[in-house]
Amino acid sequence: MATPEPADNGAENNDAHPASALHSAVTAVDAVLAAQHRAVLAAATADNTRRAYRSAVNHYLAWGGVLPADEAAIIRYLLTYAPTLNPRTLALRLTALSQWHVHLGFPNPASTPTVRKTLTGIARTHGRPKKRAKALPIEDLERIVVQLVSAGTLKATRDNALLQIGFFGGLRRSELVAIEVGHIGWTPEGIEIMLPRSKTDQLGEGIIKAIPYSDGPCCPAAALRAWLDAADIMAGPVFRSISKWGTVASAALGVGSVNTILEDCATLVKLDYVLDLSSHSLRRGMATSAHRAGADFRDIKKQGGWRHDGTVHGYIEEASRFEDNAAGSLLRKRVKPA
Template sequence: MTGELELQGGGELVSAEDAARWARLVELDELAEEFEPRSENTLRSYASDWRVWERYIADVGIPLEAGTPGAFFGFVIWRGKEGAAPSTIQRNMYGAAVCLRERGVDVHPNGPKKAKKAIDALVRMLAEAGEERGRGKAPALTMMQLRMMSKALPDTLKGLRDRAILTVGFGMAARRSELANLRTRDVVVTEKGLQVFARYGKTGARSPAIKKGENEWTCAQRAWQAWAAASDLDPDGPAFQRFNRHKMMGPISAQGIGIAIAGAAEAVGLVGITGHSMRAGLATAAREAKHDYRTIAEQGGWAPNSTALHEYLRIVDQWADNATAGIGM
């Protein structure tokens, strides 16, 4: 019959036009299945994990595209002998599994499971031996430390920028990438403080409000206004710029944000402070001020069931509601 086709697997005849529509829909469905948006940081991390996997298979002499339980178990043992921290090994293992699947490898479900058990065993072994690996979790930045860092910064253009990075970042419990991606128009000054629009984060866009500060050195509104006025920011340009000596050179990177924070900390003798210290610091300070879980999660863009946030709050709660209190010890 002219202009008609028989659908494969059925006896119904349809027009060529309808068949073409269904074919396009199938293509879109396949694209949807494959679509997984990833940040540049995630892509870099996966590429790094894959390079580690390539070193592993070359060293032990197994096929590159091996997705068996033995391959993953051996990977943990191999990385452990290299002295890698358990958290690093787990990240490498997960990244390698993702890359293997993208290459069409049928990763055995027991592979990552066996590897996780081996990682848990490594954690216990290291604990029994009293050995610490990795830099550990970033310490929470306290309000007193934030004040010290901010006050010590010079009133130069770079110093004003770094003070704004510190106070705005702390107030919104920002990730480094969120600060790096802010545009000038995303930071709005109001009578009550700052309204900040974070365009993209792990939990999507968010718009935290930062109340006007009580202390001049930790007030995000004052710090932002001083930086914006001194730098004559373009409303459509980046909120924070990088410097080459004393000259502004365009948008700052997430790494640049981290360098600014670490530099301000080192200037006052604080060790181990990173960009993540601000997120931990806001969470713990807010909990100490009796704010509830939901309020803190919304401010920092944490998922409702965030394990990381639960850990931050437990640090405070373990003293507020302690089993050894009031028992006559």
């Protein structure tokens, strides 16, 4: 009798292939999910914060530090830069190093009691006042507006619209340059600008800034319409660069351009505090000028989009230093002897 042939193992091999394919598919899905997870983790941190953290970590590495770090290296790094860097800058870099270790699952040497106490000691030894941008009062903005309107150039028309919208909208520079034509609504009372995302709206729920019409020296809505018409902008970014030949770009201005435009315009009208100005001067100026004009605290906070009451109270205090002043109350009642 013939010996039976061994069973064909092809079935076993065929059974193995689906398992291998399934494993590959699962691995591919895991890779996709891992990439999605990294993306949403990155989205949980604001872009500006992420850039600041990346810069801080790079600074530590350029100094000669290695990652993961240990407590001794972190302390040497802090002490090296204590005499030259603002303690607030060191605190930010320490936070960035801490986040790096936590995010990657390493022990966190940047949060030990010794490191934190070292930073406190540096702050007490080397601390100095925080440099704040000077508020641009509405009176000086009006001087700038008059000068720009009289110039009548395309650039002056753009700068006039940008400064007025930034000031009366209480906008951050990132919000200002991100405005697109589709974000603007024209109403009988004024304009409404929809901010798809801002520092205090990281989830993208949208914030509406309303700016009324005015018959005074400043009218942001009229200035904006004049710019859009002059530049023939129908869609896309509102504020754009202009070449020396008068060609309007298709892309939005960079955030750094806001500082430059404000400084150039302040120089044009010979303000004596140009070096103290930055884009934040527009927001501060709106808050302090609105308080002097009798605006309600809640309305000032809402227009500027500030999250914390303390920030707005600081601006109000700045605006009323000589009004709510105990020394002034005494001095105004004193009369020189005849």
